[in-house]
Amino acid sequence: MITIKELHFRHPHAPTAVLKGITLRAKRGQLTTILGPNGCGKSTLFKCIAGLWKPEQGEISFGENSILNHSHQQRAKLIAVVPQDHEPPFPYSVIDAVLMGRAAHIGMFSAPSKIDRQAAEKAIEEVGIGHLRDKIYTKISGGERQMVLVARALAQDAPAMLFDEPTSHLDFRNQVLVLRKIREIVAERQVTAVLTIHDPNAAMLFSDSVVLINGGRVVAQGPPHEVITEESLHAVYGIEVVIGRVNGAMVVSPHLEASLGVVQ
Amino acid sequence: MFIGAYQISPLLVLKCLMNEIIPLSGMHDLPERGIILDIRLPRILLAGIVGIALSGSGVTLQGVFRNPLVDPFILGLSAGAAFGCAVSIGFFPAVPIQVSAFVFSIASVLLAYNIAKCQGEVSRLPLILSGVIISAFFSALTSIIKFLCDPHKLQNIVFWLMGSFSLADWHTISLTGIGILIALCPVYLMRWRLNVISMGDDEAKLLGVNIRRDRLIFVVASTLAVSLAVSVSGIIGWVGLMVPHLVRMMTGPDHKSLVPLSMAAGATFMIFADTMARSLTTYDIPVGIITAVSGAPFFIYLMKKGGKESWGK
Numbered sequence: 001m002i003t004i005k006e007l008h009f010r011h012p013h014a015p016t017a018v019l020k021g022i023t024l025r026a027k028r029g030q031l032t033t034i035l036g037p038n039g040c041g042k043s044t045l046f047k048c049i050a051g052l053w054k055p056e057q058g059e060i061s062f063g064e065n066s067i068l069n070h071s072h073q074q075r076a077k078l079i080a081v082v083p084q085d086h087e088p089p090f091p092y093s094v095i096d097a098v099l100m101g102r103a104a105h106i107g108m109f110s111a112p113s114k115i116d117r118q119a120a121e122k123a124i125e126e127v128g129i130g131h132l133r134d135k136i137y138t139k140i141s142g143g144e145r146q147m148v149l150v151a152r153a154l155a156q157d158a159p160a161m162l163f164d165e166p167t168s169h170l171d172f173r174n175q176v177l178v179l180r181k182i183r184e185i186v187a188e189r190q191v192t193a194v195l196t197i198h199d200p201n202a203a204m205l206f207s208d209s210v211v212l213i214n215g216g217r218v219v220a221q222g223p224p225h226e227v228i229t230e231e232s233l234h235a236v237y238g239i240e241v242v243i244g245r246v247n248g249a250m251v252v253s254p255h256l257e258a259s260l261g262v263v264q
Numbered sequence: 265m266f267i268g269a270y271q272i273s274p275l276l277v278l279k280c281l282m283n284e285i286i287p288l289s290g291m292h293d294l295p296e297r298g299i300i301l302d303i304r305l306p307r308i309l310l311a312g313i314v315g316i317a318l319s320g321s322g323v324t325l326q327g328v329f330r331n332p333l334v335d336p337f338i339l340g341l342s343a344g345a346a347f348g349c350a351v352s353i354g355f356f357p358a359v360p361i362q363v364s365a366f367v368f369s370i371a372s373v374l375l376a377y378n379i380a381k382c383q384g385e386v387s388r389l390p391l392i393l394s395g396v397i398i399s400a401f402f403s404a405l406t407s408i409i410k411f412l413c414d415p416h417k418l419q420n421i422v423f424w425l426m427g428s429f430s431l432a433d434w435h436t437i438s439l440t441g442i443g444i445l446i447a448l449c450p451v452y453l454m455r456w457r458l459n460v461i462s463m464g465d466d467e468a469k470l471l472g473v474n475i476r477r478d479r480l481i482f483v484v485a486s487t488l489a490v491s492l493a494v495s496v497s498g499i500i501g502w503v504g505l506m507v508p509h510l511v512r513m514m515t516g517p518d519h520k521s522l523v524p525l526s527m528a529a530g531a532t533f534m535i536f537a538d539t540m541a542r543s544l545t546t547y548d549i550p551v552g553i554i555t556a557v558s559g560a561p562f563f564i565y566l567m568k569k570g571g572k573e574s575w576g577k
Contacts, residue, residue, distance in 0.1 A: 052466055076472025083470065088463050089330040090517035096459060103460045104472025109453040111520050156471070 002026040002049070002079075002160055002192050007058030009044055018044045019055065020216040026209070028159075029190040031183060033203040035228070036213035037237055042196045045213070046164050049194065051075045062160060062192075076104035079160045080153035085142055085169045094148050097137045098124055101155035116155075123154035126188075127181060143174030150181065154189075161186075163195040167202060175199075179206045200241075200252045204228050212236060225250055272296050302433070309441070310432040310496065311538040311551070312531035315503060317444045317493035319530025321486030322504020323511075323523055324451050327458035328482045329377070331391055332512075333566070335504030336369075336490040339391075340398030342501065344372025345494035347402040347409070350421050354413035362443070365491035372398045373487055427498040427552020429538050440492045447488040450481050451523065458482070458519035500534075500552045502559020507533050509566065 002025070009019040018041050026032035036042050047053040049060060051072060060068055062078050070078070080101065088097075101123070102116040112120075124133055129147050132140060137148060146166055153161055163182065167175040183206055186193045197203050203210050203224060210227040212219040214236045220227045233241045233252065240255035280300045322335040329339075336342050348368030352361040379394035406425070410418055424431075457478055460468050468475040493500075508526045515521055534551075537558075541551040 050470055052469060072469045072474055073472040076470065081470040083467065086464070086467065089332060090327075090462055090512070092459065092517050096516075096518050100460050100463065100471055103457070103468075106456070108457070108478075109450075111456040 001028050001063060002194060003059075003061050004045075004049070005059040005061075007045070007048060007060065008056040009041075009048055009053065010056050017056070018216050019048070019058075022058070022213070022216070022218055024211045024218060024221055026160075026192050026194045028192045029186065030208035031186045031193045031195060031206060032209045032211065033207040034194065034196045034211045034213060035198070035200060035203045037198065040213045040236075041216040042198070042213060043164070044216075046162065046196050050079065050081050050162055073104050076156060076158065078158055079162055080156035080158040082146075082149045082153045082161065082163045082166055084164050084166075085145055087138060091136045091138045094129070094132045094135050094137050094140070095120060095124065097148055098151045098155050101152035104156065119157060120151075120155045123151040126154055126185070127151040141174075142169050143171070143178065146170060146174070146178050147181065150178070150185070154185065158191075160192040160194070163193070165196050165198065167197065167199070175202065182206070200228050200233060204250050204252060228252065272299065306434050306437050307429050307432040307538065307542075308535055310437050311429050311534045313437070313441045313444055314429070314493040314497045314500065315507075315530035315532070315534025316527045317448065317489040317530075318500060318503040318534070319507035320448050320451060320523065320527045321490045322530075323508035323519070323526040324458065324482050324486040325373075325504070326508060327462045327519055328479055329391055330462050330464060332509065333392055333505070333563075334395065335502070335508075336486070337499070337501035337504065338399075339395040340372040340376050340402060341369045341487060341490055342494055342499045343399040343402035343406070345369035345491040346425055346499050347406045348491070349424070349495055349498075350406045350409045353421055353424075354409045354417050362440070362492055362495045365495045366488055368402070369491040369494070370484065370487045372402060373483060423550075424498045426550035427500040427555075428541070428548070428550040429497055430542070430548050432496075436496050440496045443492045444489045447485050447492065448527070450485045451489075452527075454478065454481065455523035456520045458523070459517075462519075498550070498552060500555050502555045502562070503530060503534060503537075506555075506559055506562050509562075 004022055004024050007019050007022040008017055010017040022041070022045055024032075024034075034042050034045060044053065048055045051067070051070065055068070059066055067075055067078060098120045099112050099116065102112055102119060106112055106116060124130055127147050127150050129144065129151060132144055132148065137145065140148070146169075150166075166178050166182065170178060179202060182193065182195065185191070195207070207224055209222065210224045211221045212227050212232060219236060220232055228243070228250070230241055230243055233239075241252050242255050243250055243252050245251070276296055277300055280294070280297050283297070318336060325334050325336065325339060326332050345365040345368060348364035348366070349361045351368075352359045352364040356364070376391065376394045376398045379397065380391040406421075410421055413421070457473060460471050460473050461475060461478060461482070463471075465475055490504075507530045508522065511522055511525045511529050515525060537554045538551045541549045541554050
């Protein structure tokens with residue numbers, strides 16, 4: 001379980017804070033999504049949890065223990081991060097890329113052992129990308145690369161997983177495939193999963209719990225249908241939306257007749 | 265070992281080498297024995313060791329700086345080391361040239377890195393440009409030294425700057441050879457980590473790597489190896505760029521195999537180039553000229569082939 005208490009973050013020399021007292025909780029075996037418009041502080045919050053940025057004050061803990069002062073290696077053993085799409089300078093094969101997930105488990109002067117290789121192979125099977133194993137990582141599609149990054153995080157064997165807008169570069173089909181796979185993994189491995197996203201529909205469909213963020217503060221947290229409402233989305237995004245049922249699922253649709261207001 | 269200004273048959277070479285292990289009769293007084301054991305053998309060994317140093321650090325720097333187009337020469341590291349050596353030869357004979365070579369080469373690589381970093385994330389082109397700047401700067405300083413120091417020393421400096429193994433003897437080999445091998449030990453042991461580091465700073469941190477510490481170890485170790493190499497052989501460029509590239513093309517980018525293979529291929533290439541250098545003409549051409557003559561076209565070929573990709577963001 002990941003608990004965040006009263007987290008504040010300010011860029012050095014910046015006049016205003018980006019995060020103004022974020023408090024949230026992500027439970028084990030659940031997919032918790034952090035939803036919010038551009039510039040709401042999602043990415044900052046993500047970087048704080050991942051340990052790339054240090055918050056000004058507040059607490060981030062895993063289970064009972066604070067992880068704020070963990071080394072990168074200690075943290076990587078607890079939290080596996082799936083970053084957004086990126087391009088490495090060398091054409092590594094997919095299996096090499098997945099093996100990198102083992103870095104935290106491999107001593108400074110060692111290379112991957114048999115156990116590490118097995119973990120990587122298993123992760124590749126689990127994500128269902130066995131056919132990509134020996135392909136060149138820089139030459140596969142964005143959706144496939146996202147799956148490889150998920151496999152890399154699985155190989156890391158951490159009890160928590162953090163996803164940074166995993167669908168933002170993907171087409172419609174791949175968005176669904178990736179999110180569905182993430183849900184499967186969360187249920188199977190019983191990990192604590194946190195995911196940032198800016199599509200309310202995806203959050204509604206795939207998450208167990210939603211944290212709605214705006215202006216560096218938590219607006220609401222709870223089950224998707226309670227947090228994602230016509231009122232809350234209007235308050236956060238500044239547009240009128242209608243929420244209706246399609247095929248048993250709740251779907252958010254913008255209300256085109258109503259005034260959209262000024263684009264922020 | 266049978267190639268060279270003085271014709272010696274391969275059989276005789278073999279006999280001479282055997283003689284060192286099992287003494288054969290009538291071998292002691294042969295002049296060939298001296299040529300083989302005290303001139304050619306040390307020279308070949310030195311070429312091999314320098315080849316290991318240059319291409320080992322080339323592959324390391326390419327990984328650490330996430331840039332397939334850098335090597336010790338392009339980053340200005342060799343120029344820094346050369347300046348250090350020139351200073352030591354020309355003005356401060358009391359300071360060992362290895363020490364002053366190391367100091368100036370580490371300074372040059374840090375300078376190049378920080379100049380490139382001015383614009384946020386270190387991307388490919390700025391790093392190469394700042395390497396060129398640093399190279400030019402230290403070459404200019406070296407010229408000043410050449411201009412100021414006395415003619416006798418000048419000749420030493422000039423000859424040695426062109427890059428050559430002709431001064432090899434057992435003493436230099438044992439000293440620099442051991443130094444280079446020790447310096448490259450951490451690189452060899454930590455080679456798999458280069459994979460992770462080459463993914464970028466944030467990635468490496470997320471995967472649990474202490475990037476600042478590891479990068480420092482890699483840069484210091486490879487700088488040390490290169491400055492030792494430069495201190496015995498002068499500036500030999502392009503090896504650190506060409507060899508890792510060729511190996512990468514053949515075996516893929518996984519540093520676990522890339523690092524040792526590059527070192528081995530570097531040694532082979534260097535010995536080959538040096539053999540060309542001393543046998544193509546009756547003169548002993550500085551081997552640095554051979555590598556530059558083959559390296560520059562290779563670099564152009566890489567840029568053409570990689571197209572926009574190799575210039576990077």
